[in-house]
């Protein structure tokens with residue numbers, strides 16, 4: 278197997294500075310042994326039979342499971358027969374997962390492993406996937422790696438935004454995500470240079486990647502392979518009693534696609550009570566013939582689904598839109614709905630005190646607040662609005678902060694305060710919607726004609742973000758109507 282250098286470049290546009298890694302890589306891999314299926318986008322065109330390899334290595338795979346090319350979702354695990362709820366689907370013995378053992382155990386490693394550990398230590402914790410990605414790259418470059426039957430079945434490319442052309446990154450139209458994409462690209466480009474510098478003069482026997490060049494694009498491939506398929510399993514017990522989380526790539530289990538209505542669930546050793554198996558997947562519901570076997574990847578916003586997995590979930594109940602808490606902006610929103618002289622930008626001392634408790638008015642406040650998701654209006658923002666639109670401290674003092682932060686506690690400071698609060702959020706939503714350069718209907722028309730996967734994903738992302746805002750507005754408008762009818766009836 279030969280891994281040739283992959284290329285990455287900065288794609289700077291004068292009007293908006295976005296960084297991107299290009300998608301193309303030249304990979305020459307010796308195609309290996311027998312395969313049962315042909316997948317279009319794997320590292321090698323005829324990868325070894327993954328299910329057969331897992332069984333050969335002592336793992337268990339239910340006889341009714343097969344791998345199928347599901348087109349838009351890539352390869353997935355599908356049931357070829359009815360499988361009853363509670364059945365064991367897959368079990369993996371502890372030597373099958375791919376993990377960065379010496380990094381996790383902190384034993385320093387030896388030889389090549391210690392070079393890899395030094396590189397991994399340069400990676401910020403939030404990019405944990407890159408640390409395990411280094412191990413993956415090392416195994417990918419190792420001739421005869423134990424994990425080659427697994428690695429060769431990995432996708433060759435990922436639809437995550439670090440690989441989007443600059444225009445499609447801009448087309449996301451959503452600053453918090455643009456910021457994350459740029460940050461990741463910047464890190465990968467710098468880290469690629471650091472690795473080159475560190476390994477330029479390394480002797481072949483000390484080179485963790487078998488002498489092969491690793492640039493930003495190769496790093497991006499590895500980071501995406503890990504972020505889109507690794508599971509963080511419980512490791513050793515920490516002094517406080519909690520368990521450390523160890524990222525691992527779980528062969529075959531990671532062929533399960535995502536659904537918020539999963540029919541399968543992953544269990545770890547203690548829970549599965551099968552001492553020779555580290556991890557297993559069981560049927561959570563009855564699975565019918567031809568059903569895909571799906572896991573729930575977690576209650577994530579579309580930002581994370583796109584950044585880490587390269588897809589967008591339509592009508593995602595966990596999707597949110599991030600805003601900056603800003604007094605002047607809130608005054609404008611409030612005035613737009615007819616509230617005279619709101620004091621968001623000049624709160625009274627007792628209001629400032631509550632804002633401090635909400636971490637919205639300290640020396641280092643956290644001004645990021647969100648709309649959408651299960652909370653609908655982030656508790657800190659809701660409480661701030663209720664308190665700043667309240668006229669007297671006495672009413673506010675009757676309530677604890679948790680009630681003020683909760684939308685299900687209806688009108689804690691009175692109906693007119695609640696109506697003003699909700700109408701301010703609705704106005705905020707309108708202003709935010711207005712700031713997007715395109716309307717949702719235009720995006721939908723563009724999506725129908727979009728040719729490339731990255732353009733289509735950008736459009737989907739921004740449509741979903743706008744939908745989040747519209748759903749919040751609808752929900753709050755309904756609440757305002759109900760509250761107003763209560764007052765009228767009263």
Ligand SMILES: C[S@@+](CC[C@H](N)C(=O)[O-])C[C@H]1O[C@@H](n2cnc3c(N)ncnc32)[C@H](O)[C@@H]1O
Pocket residue numbers: 349350351352353431432505506531532533534535536585586587588589
């Ligand atoms: C853990 S892997 C699952 C196996 C993968 N489909 C493959 O071809 O190797 C996760 C990746 O599968 C795809 N995927 C999983 N669930 C999906 C979904 N609900 N919609 C679209 N793509 C999905 C995404 O590309 C994601 O990064």
